[in-house]
Amino acid sequence: MSEFLGIKKRILDIRENVIGAIKTTDKDIAKTALLAKGFREAGQTAANAFRTFADKPEVDYSQKEQKHPITKAVLAPMKAVKKMLVSMKLHLDASIDKLDNLAMNVQLDKEKHIENTMNLKQTEPERAEAERVEAEIVNSPMVAEPQEYQYNADAFEARGADEVKQEASHKEVSKVREDKAR
Structure with missing residues (x-):
């Protein structure tokens, strides 16, 4: 049924789209982080330029702890989207595995059914013979003497x-x- 409706193919297509979306999200996160770093460095360079004009010593920002709530606020939704996409990919993989198992079970059931019908056809005369022998055994006395006790x-x-x-x-x-x- 799933093969007829093309469910597996559709799920595989969705999975490929999700994988593409994960890659795109990773690139977007990296670009946003790089952009934020560039803005930070530009701001630090501008601050040091004004310090130079004011005859103040330049500050080494690599030694300072840097807090950037704006960058975190911009990256948080992107990271949440990536987490959701990764979870979706895992669920799609599980669904594909279940469809494969279902198709395998159906195939095994078909093979078992064919094997059983073949056995029934082959054993029909054997079964009749076994029933005849069983009837003889039940009706024959268990003692070697002709009288019945x-x-x-x-x-x-x-x-x-x-x-x-x-x-x-x-x-x-x-x-x-x-x-x-x-």
Whole structure:
């Protein structure tokens, strides 16, 4: 969709314009600072010229701390604009990376979908065979004997028969003891 609308191309164009604006702003800041320095030096030269006419010694301004609020006031908006443009460039770079990642994800999804459809076509007979084998396994008895056991019923029956035999023998022994006791 982004390729169709040309979003990435437009963002790249905006990014190039922002980079150009950053370069222009840097040049403007440098020119303004140079102009301010020239005005400062011209003012110092003029002040020293008047000092010479007044028979006063010239002042070495390179030793003095120079405060220039006007220059700072002129440069402050330019520096703010540059900071905003740099931030904008970073956001545009992030947007371009996200678009690239999105396009890559879409491409991977397409490849995965094609691979899955190929696997489905190839495995359709294999799946039918696997279901048939699974059905045979479920329906075949787990014991090698032909009869089917349910919940160990024969063991319960055998135990019950043993108990009946033991009860019968116990009754016979009891009768024999009762007979001997009489």
